[in-house]
Amino acid sequence: DAGITQSPRHKVTETGTPVTLRCHQTENHRYMYWYRQDPGHGLRLIHYSYGVKDTDKGEVSDGYSVSRSKTEDFLLTLESATSSQTSVYFCAISEKGGANYGYTFGSGTRLTVV
Amino acid sequence: QKEVEQDPGPLSVPEGAIVSLNCTYSNSAFQYFMWYRQYSRKGPELLMYTYSSGNKEDGRFTAQVDKSSKYISLFIRDSQPSDSATYLCAMSGTSNYQLIWGAGTKLIIKP
Numbered sequence: 141d142a143g144i145t146q147s148p149r150h151k152v153t154e155t156g157t158p159v160t161l162r163c164h165q166t167e168n169h170r171y172m173y174w175y176r177q178d179p180g181h182g183l184r185l186i187h188y189s190y191g192v193k194d195t196d197k198g199e200v201s202d203g204y205s206v207s208r209s210k211t212e213d214f215l216l217t218l219e220s221a222t223s224s225q226t227s228v229y230f231c232a233i234s235e236k237g238g239a240n241y242g243y244t245f246g247s248g249t250r251l252t253v254v
Numbered sequence: 255q256k257e258v259e260q261d262p263g264p265l266s267v268p269e270g271a272i273v274s275l276n277c278t279y280s281n282s283a284f285q286y287f288m289w290y291r292q293y294s295r296k297g298p299e300l301l302m303y304t305y306s307s308g309n310k311e312d313g314r315f316t317a318q319v320d321k322s323s324k325y326i327s328l329f330i331r332d333s334q335p336s337d338s339a340t341y342l343c344a345m346s347g348t349s350n351y352q353l354i355w356g357a358g359t360k361l362i363i364k365p
Contacts, residue, residue: 180262182342182355183298198352230297242288243353245297 146246163231260356277343
């Protein structure tokens with residue numbers, strides 16, 4: 141997807157290991173979001189950022205931390221991966237605050253915790 | 255009960271048919287309503303955005319909001335095989351960062 145890149149695209153990791161997912165944008169958008177998508181649940185917000193070093197929790201933040209040291213990068217860390225964190229993770233960006241402005245999503249990271 | 259309910263499908267229709275996709279919601283504070291389309295192995299992309307009640311049309315797509323019934327719809331006219339995707343509804347109230355999502359309806363358009 142133009143302007144937003146997620147890495148890695150796929151990852152298999154063992155229970156108990158830390159994992160970091162990266163979201164990189166070239167749009168210079170202020171707002172960045174991490175979602176997870178699971179069958180039957182839709183998209184659920186994990187954490188979001190409204191500026192460099194400014195982050196806040198979403199509805200499913202337990203077991204996750206984030207960092208944003210530069211406008212273009214938003215990192216999601218699973219501190220000690222569990223099987224319940226097997227999911228597809230999406231990063232999204234928006235130019236302005238307010239969910240009504242619409243998001244641009246990355247292509248996702250498919251994470252499997254074994 | 256989830257705040258937003260959406261039939262997961264799959265909904266299978268022949269090419270050229272009119273498609274109706276729907277979501278119901280429980281929170282009367284929702285003011286902004288969106289439809290996203292998601293192709294397999296891709297991220298969602300914004301398709302339609304509506305504020306408050308009423309209709310909005312964009313090409314073959316029409317979004318409709320009925321706040322009195324807490325019901326939103328997306329209509330696709332002259333459906334094409336390329337419309338085959340999962341359609342997600344999303345909505346928000348006065349909170350700036352929280353979109354509430356439906357689980358998505360998988361749509362299949364048969365040639």
